[in-house]
Amino acid sequence: MIRRYNRGFLHSTPRTLILKALPCMSVHCFSSPEVSAADESQNLSWEKRRLTITPQIVHSTLLNCPSNLIALSFFLWCAKQPNYFHDVLAFDCMVNVLARLTKKYVTVRRIVGELENVGCVIKPQTFLLLLRIYWRGGLYGMVFETFEEMSTFGFTPNTFARNVIMDVLFKMGHVDAAIKFLKETQFRNFLTFNIALCNLCKLSDLSNMKDVSRRMFREGHYPNVKTLEIILNCFCKMGRLAEAYQVLCLMITLGISVSVNVWSILIDGFCRLRQPGMANCLFKKMLMTGCSPSVVIYTSLIKGFLDSQMVSTASSILNRMESDGYAPDLVLCNVLIDCLSKIGKYDDAFGIFVSLSERKLIPDSYTFCSLLSNICLSRRFSLLPKIASGVAVEVDLVVCNSLLNYFCKAGYPLHAVELYDYMLDRGFTPDKYSFVGLLGGLCGARRIDEAVNVYKGIIMYCPGVDAHVHTIIIDRLIRVGKYHRAIKLFRRALVEKYPLDVISYNVAIYGLLKSGKIREAFTLYSQMKEDGVLPNSWTYNLIISGFCKERDIKMVKQLMQEISEAGVELDHHTMNTVTKLLFNSHPYPSTLNQLIEMWNSGLIPDQAMYA
Known part of the structure; x- marks a missing residue:
């Protein structure tokens, strides 16, 4: 230790070094009332002076430091001054400083050693500040290293340090380790539980959230x-x-x-x-x-x-x-246009758009997207030029995706493909909605091979796409009669364990039924349940309609039993198909008895019997 301090004093004292390096920092002197006028004219020692430090001065000084090491030492020195606390701006500035120092010296130990060389006295507060800077900068590996170095220097990490480690564990997805760290923290405080709860909410971890909440209340924190x-x-x-x-x-x-x-x-x-x-x-x-x-x-x-x-x-x-006294804002108007369009109130939705000028509201990209949805649903494509002239919006990704959807539904698939190329030329980064529009456009233009190749490229270079992208290519191939190719892609998605939802399975089942493969459709229906994907009403309507066409009464009754247990009601068209099958397969009295029996067991809803 003697060698360390002698080495520091040979160069200069910490205070002298800092003040020489920081000419831009203003120092204000305060004299005592007992001091005579003659004494005031003399040079006062540093012990009789008091520095006035403000966040503005600190930030300006940090930006003008001649080296990153001096900036860090100055930051640490300011933190030791009575009644001074660094603001967020200073910590943000130090994130970049410490990142550069870490790149140069690699380890926390070497950074601490360099601080000692310029005269900094290493205290627990030094490590806590380094820990906080690394934490704020998201340099999680260095957070763990700083925590370990504290113990190496003989300092016991306090609750704040342990809270930081727990938060980092949560953010890195190590939930069990974070919970274990929380339980092992001896002096838990409000911040300990608060950090845990906020992270668990982000992760939607209900079980651990309840456990931490109960523990929090038991220890007297709210x-x-x-x-x-x-x-x-x-x-x-x-x-x-x-x-x-x-x-x-x-x-x-x-x-x-x-x-x-x-x-x-x-x-x-x-x-x-x-x-x-x-x-x-x-x-x-x-x-x-x-x-x-x-x-x-x-x-x-x-x-x-x-x-x-x-x-x-x-x-x-x-x-x-x-x-x-509340006037509708643009968000509400956009919601009204979108919702009214979806329930078929197309004229009312368009009326909301017309009223925007009266309300002195300027349409934005979401207004334009909602109007495009209105046009696609109502099939009134002649309104597009009128809307386009009334909505002056900047072309962004949302607008482009809506136009892609519009072109596909309006029957202009080549326009969708050209628009996608335009988006790439303009530097837009496509998202899943862009991919859906492109695949729909290519399939609609009967460029099947190109569509399949594009899909394969998407899943290769964008592995995080969700079920919607996988479903759209299968659906579009089925629509143009390419059943075999669609099912082949679906089976590949199953093998590769791509994200698939109930709609994905329904589309594949529909394709198998359209191609006359009723048994394969039922096998996929069974596999769907084994994979943990619950069938919905569309699934049941699809599969039971298929067996009705096959006139397989045994399977129809079996499926009706499953539907009853699932609490799902069939649509009227499917129920009529089932009833017709039963009447055509058995004499009238026998069929009527079967229907009454099925109704009594809950297999047929009341409204279907009275329909």
Whole structure:
């Protein structure tokens, strides 16, 4: 240790070194009232001076430091000054400084050694600051190394250091290790649990979230408002509305004022799960508590009722909103255009677009996309020139993807292919919607070989694409009658374990049925359930219709039993097909008895019997 300090003093003291290197830093002197005028004219020693440090001065000094090592030593020196704390800007500046030092010296030990060489005294605070900088910069490997070096120097990591390590473990996906680290932390504090809960919410890890919450309450810590909102939002996104309601009750029990943001999260959660009635009840409760609604809440409610095709209720909510003095913004207008188009109210949706100029709202790319959706659904393609002239938007990826979709549905597949080439020339990075538009365009233009080659290139160079891309190529090939090729691609997707959903299976089953391969379709239906993908109403309607065409009454009854157990109702067309099959296969009294028996066992819904 003597050698270290002598070596530092041979060059200069830390204070002298820093001040020589930092000419831009202003120093203010303060004299004591007992000092005479003669004494004031003399040079005062450093012990009688006091530096006034401000964040602006520190940041300016860090930017003008002649070397990264001096910048780091100055940063550490400022942190040791009484009543001074670095702001976010200073830490952001130090992320780049420390990254360059790490690139030069490779290890934390060497960086610490260089700090000693310029006269810095290494203390626990030194490692804590290095840890925090690496943490902020996302240099997780160096975070672990800094943590280990603390112990090497004889310092015991405190709770803050352990909290940082736990957070990094969560962010790197090592959930079990992070939970273990939390449990092994001796002096857990509020921040310990808060970090864990926020990370678990991002990961939607419900089991660990509940365990950590219980542990937090047992140790006398309570989540703050922001954390409770994060938990609430997580439950709503997962569709766990009962748990979300419990969080609301907890907030009320703890005496926490329920903000408009909390009400908004809950109302939106119920609307997303197609329960607008419950959302409306919450809205009324919110009004009873004296909390004023926002345009965001009104937007969620209106969208929820429109998605449920309850147009009159949505209209009354919109009228109430306007009577309360809230004017619809562009987001709400875009939602109205989109939702009204989807439920077939094309003229009403177009009327909302026309009213934008009266409301002094400027249409954006989402307005244009919603209008394109309106045109595609209504098949009124002649409206496109009129809309294009009324919407002056910057061409971005969202607009291009909507145009790709429009060209495919309007019957202009070559236009879609040309637009995709234009997007690449303009430097756009295609996403899954772009790929879907391109594949649809190529298949629509009967450029099948090219479409298949493009698909293979996509899965090779963009391995993260979701089920939608795999489904679209199979669907488009089936539409143009290329059943064998479509099923071949689907089976390859199964072997390669690409992400496939219930729609993917349904499309493949439909292709097999269209090609007359009913047994293969049933085999795929069985494999689908084995793979953990639950059939939906479309699946059941497809497969039972196939066996009706084969006049396989035994399989039809077996499937009807499965449908009853799954609680799924068949559409009227399929039920009529089943009934017709039974009547054509058996004498009238026998068929009637079978239908009554199936109805009594719940295999046929009441409305089907009375249809």
